Amino acid sequence: MDALIANMVxxxxxxxxxxxxxxxxLFKDKIFQLCYRMTGNRHEAExxxxxAFLRAYMNIEKYNGEYKFSTWLFRIATNLCIDRLRKKKPDYSLDAEVPGTDGANMYSQLSSKEPLPEETITESEKRMELQAEIxxxxxxxxTAILLxxxxxxxxxxxxxxxxIPVPTVKTRIHRGREALKKVFQQTAVSK
Amino acid sequence: MGCEKEYYDNLMNKVMDGDADASEQEQFESHLGECAVCRAEYEAVSFLLDELETSDLHAPVGFTAAVMSSLPYQKRKFHLQT
Known part of the structure; x- marks a missing residue:
């Protein structure tokens, strides 16, 4: 696979x-998924x-094979997501209308592709909960937890x-998990 | 007791990182049998992380075509000079 990618590059x-x-x-689902988990909004993720793909294309001369192409691509995508998040301070609600969708909110966005009614509810609820915690x-x-x-x-x-150095990555993953625990405890209390 | 909580938090991190040796693993598991707080935390976080690992969202239909149509046609100088 790596040889195939190197060849295409x-x-x-x-x-x-x-x-x-x-x-x-090859990478569209992974990159979309990362952007969606970072922002919580399908349109924004798209x-x-x-x-991210446009920037990677425009800068492909700068990719020198020092590390995996996917790593380089993820780096571009995470930086874009972080920039976007910083520009518009996170202030989103699940009920908020998704811009440009003519009245659709996050719930309808997420459930729109689920075929069976019963599964629709449980699956999208589970997904919403996970996304809300993230x-x-x-x-x-x-970022560290998602990667x-x-x-x-x-x-x-x-x-x-x-x-960032490897020990810092480790610390961020630990802190991310600690934060997830706290989020979970708060959710459990409020229920 | 604060120290003990910190000790088990560290141990939980080791286990979740896959860095725990056999005796640490065993110690952690026996602790989970006794401590409802750690058990609840461990289960909750494991559940979320498992969900994340198995989630498979797909890019929207037409994504590749949209990217390809956003790319400039002539990127390299020698093409422009011919």
């Missing part, structure tokens, strides 16, 4: 625009994921993607 570097399609296809994490812990658990990256890869 060098084709793109040589000016083969169409070779980039394979790269997008926008950010597209922007969004309560401070962004630097959120580790969702993207299954090693501490070394996370260190490269976030540009």
């Amino acid at each position: 060098s084709q793109v570097k040589n000016g083969d625009r169409d070779a980039y399609e394979g790269i997008v296809d 926008d950010l994921a597209q922007e 969004l309560k994490l401070p962004e630097k812990y959120r 580790k658990y969702m993207e299954d990256m090693s501490l070394e890869e996370i260190s490269q993607a976030m540009d």
Whole structure:
């Protein structure tokens, strides 16, 4: 797989625009998923994921194979998400209307693709709960937790993607888990 | 008691990182049998992280086409000069 990716990257570097399609296809779900978990909004995630792929394409000469291409791509995507989150301070509500959707809110956004009515409720509820907990994490812990658990990256890869030393990655994952525990306790109390 | 809580928090981190040796693992498990607080925390966090590991969201239909159409056609200088 790594050789295949390296091959596609060098084709793109040589000016083969169409070779980039394979790269997008290969990583689009991962990148979209990361952006969605970071922002909690599908439209924003789609926008950010597209922007990440565009930036990667425009800067592909700068990718030098020092570490995995996916790590480099994740780095671009997480930086974009963090920038976006900082620009608009997180102030989102699940009932809030999603911009440009003509009255759709987060609940309808999330359940719109579920086929069976009964599963729709439980599945989307579970997803909403998880997403709500993740969004309560401070962004630097959120990033570390998402890269580790969702993207299954090693501490070394996370260190490269976030540009911080490995021991700091470890601390952030620990603090992220601690924060999740606290969030969970609060949720349990309020129920 | 504060010290003990910190001790088991560290142990839980070790276990979740996969860095615990056999005797630490055993010690942690026997502690979970006795301590409802640690057990609840461990189960809650494990549940969330498992959910995260198994979640499989997909990019929207037409995503690749949208990206491809956003890319500039002529990126390299020598193409422009011909």
